[in-house]
Amino acid sequence: MMDKWVKMITKEHALIGLSLTRIFFGIALLYELVINLPSRHLLWGPQGLAPYTDYQAYARENQFYTLFDLSSSFLLVDLIFLGGIVVAICYIIGYRTRLMGILMAIIVFSLYFRNLEITHGGDNILRILLIYLIFARVGAHFSIDAYRKRRAKEKPSKTLFAFFQENPTWVAIKAVLHNFAWFACILQVAFLYFASGSYKIMGEMWQSGTALYYASRVQDFYTPYLTELLWMFEPLIVIMTYATVIFQVSFPFLLLNRYTKYFAIFSACSLHFGIAVFMGLADFSWIMIGCELMLLLDDEYRKIHQWLLKWIKRPKFAQKQEAA
Amino acid sequence: MAKKRIVVILSLCLAALLAVHFGITFLYLTPDNPLRSKHWDKIYAYIYPYFSQNWYLFAPNPVNQHQNLEIKLKYITKDGKETETNWIDLTKPMLQKLYSNRFSPNLRIYEFQSSAMHTYVYDEDEQKEAEKNLRLYVDYYLKTHPKPEGKIISYRMRVVTNKFPRFNERHLPDSKGKKYYDYSDWFPYS
Numbered sequence: 001m002m003d004k005w006v007k008m009i010t011k012e013h014a015l016i017g018l019s020l021t022r023i024f025f026g027i028a029l030l031y032e033l034v035i036n037l038p039s040r041h042l043l044w045g046p047q048g049l050a051p052y053t054d055y056q057a058y059a060r061e062n063q064f065y066t067l068f069d070l071s072s073s074f075l076l077v078d079l080i081f082l083g084g085i086v087v088a089i090c091y092i093i094g095y096r097t098r099l100m101g102i103l104m105a106i107i108v109f110s111l112y113f114r115n116l117e118i119t120h121g122g123d124n125i126l127r128i129l130l131i132y133l134i135f136a137r138v139g140a141h142f143s144i145d146a147y148r149k150r151r152a153k154e155k156p157s158k159t160l161f162a163f164f165q166e167n168p169t170w171v172a173i174k175a176v177l178h179n180f181a182w183f184a185c186i187l188q189v190a191f192l193y194f195a196s197g198s199y200k201i202m203g204e205m206w207q208s209g210t211a212l213y214y215a216s217r218v219q220d221f222y223t224p225y226l227t228e229l230l231w232m233f234e235p236l237i238v239i240m241t242y243a244t245v246i247f248q249v250s251f252p253f254l255l256l257n258r259y260t261k262y263f264a265i266f267s268a269c270s271l272h273f274g275i276a277v278f279m280g281l282a283d284f285s286w287i288m289i290g291c292e293l294m295l296l297l298d299d300e301y302r303k304i305h306q307w308l309l310k311w312i313k314r315p316k317f318a319q320k321q322e323a324a
Numbered sequence: 325m326a327k328k329r330i331v332v333i334l335s336l337c338l339a340a341l342l343a344v345h346f347g348i349t350f351l352y353l354t355p356d357n358p359l360r361s362k363h364w365d366k367i368y369a370y371i372y373p374y375f376s377q378n379w380y381l382f383a384p385n386p387v388n389q390h391q392n393l394e395i396k397l398k399y400i401t402k403d404g405k406e407t408e409t410n411w412i413d414l415t416k417p418m419l420q421k422l423y424s425n426r427f428s429p430n431l432r433i434y435e436f437q438s439s440a441m442h443t444y445v446y447d448e449d450e451q452k453e454a455e456k457n458l459r460l461y462v463d464y465y466l467k468t469h470p471k472p473e474g475k476i477i478s479y480r481m482r483v484v485t486n487k488f489p490r491f492n493e494r495h496l497p498d499s500k501g502k503k504y505y506d507y508s509d510w511f512p513y514s
Binding site for chain 1: 326330331334338339345346349355372373374376377380384387388389415422428431433457461488491494
C-alpha cells in the first residue's frame with residue numbers, strides 16, 4: 001500500500017499537459033509584450049498613465065518589489081519589454097525552461113503591479129500559476145531541453161553535476177515537488193471557477209437568466225453584428241446564462257471523475273471560445289484554455305494521439321488525400 | 325529506505341502546506357463572514373501581493389451600462405475671445421477602433437479609462453484617485469489628438485452613464501437608455 005503510494009507520488013504526472021500549458025502561457029506573455037510595444041511607455045512608463053512616484057509609494061506601503069524598482073528610466077521599460085520577449089520565446093521553445101520559468105514569473109508579476117488598472121482575470125491567474133510552475137517540470141516535452149537531454153543520454157557525462165542530477169533521492173524529491181506544484185495549479189484553477197460561479201449565484205441578473213444579454217451588450221464587450229444575433233434567441237440566452245453558472249460552480253467536482261473531467265474540459269473550452277469570439281476577450285480565454293490543458297494525464301494525451309493517427313490513416317481519409 | 329522516508333516526509337509537509345495555503349486563499353475569497361473579518365489583517369498580509377486574486381468576473385452582476393468619458397475645453401481663440409467647445413466624447417472613437425481590431429494596444433488603454441470611470445462613479449473612497457487617473461488620460465488625449473485652434477486654458481470632464489434598454493426592451497437602440505451624468509470641476513490646462 002505504502003510502496004504503491006510512494007511509487008505514484010514519485011512518478012511525474014501530466015508532463016505532456018504541463019508542457020502544453022507552458023507553451024500557451026509563453027505565447028500569452030509574448031503576445032502581450034509584442035502587441036503593447038507601441039504603448040509600453042504610456043501604460044508602464046515613468047511618466048505615463050501610472051506615474052512612477054505613485055507606483056513606488058504603493059509598492060513600499062505594501063512591501064513588495066518589482067523589476068521596475070531598479071530604475072525610474074524609460075530605458076528600463078524598454079529592457080523589460082525586450083528581455084521579456086526573449087524570455088517568453090525561450091520559455092515557449094523550452095530552452096533552459098526552469099530558469100525561464102522563474103524569469104517569466106518575475107516579469108509577469110512586475111508588469112501586473114506596475115499598472116494595476118489595466119489588468120484582467122487572465123493576467124491574475126497567469127501571475128499566480130507561474131509561481132507554482134517554477135517547481136514543476138514543464139519542459140519535459142516539445143522543448144529544446146528535452147531534445148538535448150535525449151542526446152546527452154547517448155553519450156553520458158561523468159561530471160559531479162551529472163552525478164548529483166541522477167541521484168535517485170534527488171530525482172524523487174524533484175518528482176514530488178513537481179506533482180504538488182501541478183496539484184496546486186489545479187486547485188487554484190478550481191478555486192477560480194468555484195468562486196466566480198458562486199459570486200454569480202448572488203447576482204439577480206444571473207438568477208433571472210438574462211446576465212448574458214447585459215454582458216454582451218455593454219459596449220466594452222459588444223461585437224458588431226454577432227451580438228445582435230445572439231439576442232434574437234431568447235432560450236439561448238437563458239440556457240447559456242444558467243449553464244455558465246452551473247458549470248463554474250461544479251467545475252471542481254467534475255474533476256473527480258475521469259469522464260466528468262472530460263466534460264469539464266470540453267465545457268470550459270467552449271465557454272472560453274465563446275467569450276473570445278462574442279466578447280472580444282481573446283487573451284483571457286487563451287490563458288484559461290492553457291490552464292485546461294494541464295488537466296489531462298499523459299496516458300490520455302497518448303490515447304488522443306493514437307486516435308488522431310488512426311483517424312488520419314483510415315482508408316477513406318487516405319483515399320481522399322490521394323484524389324486531391 | 326532513506327529515499328522512501330524522505331519522500332513520505334516531504335509529501336506530508338507539502339500536503340500540509342497546500343492545505344494551509346488554500347485554506348487561507350479560501351477565506352480570502354469568501355464574502356465577509358465572522359471568521360474572515362476576525363483574521364482579515366493576517367489573511368491579507370499572507371495573500372498580498374503574490375497570491376492576491378479577484379474572481380468577480382461578470383459577478384455578482386455583469387456591468388450593464390455604458391460609460392463614456394467626455395470633456396469640454398475652455399480656450400482663447402486667435403482674436404482673444406474666450407470660448408467653450410461642445411462635449412467631446414473620448415470613449416466612442418476608441419471603441420470604434422477596437423471594434424475593427426481587437427488585437428491592438430488600444431484594448432489595455434481602453435481598460436484604463438473604463439476602470440477609472442467605473443471607480444469615479446461608484447467608489448466614493450477612491451473617487452479622488454480615479455479623478456486623477458481620468459485627468460492623466462485627458463492629458464494623454466490632448467497631447468495626441470487635434471485640438472481647437474487657440475490656447476486651451478482649462479477643461480472639465482463628465483462621465484456619461486447610460487443604462488441601456490433592459491432585457492424586455494432589448495430591440496431598442498442604446499439612445500433609448502437612461503442617462504446619468506457625473507461632472508468634475510474645471511481644471512486649469514497649460
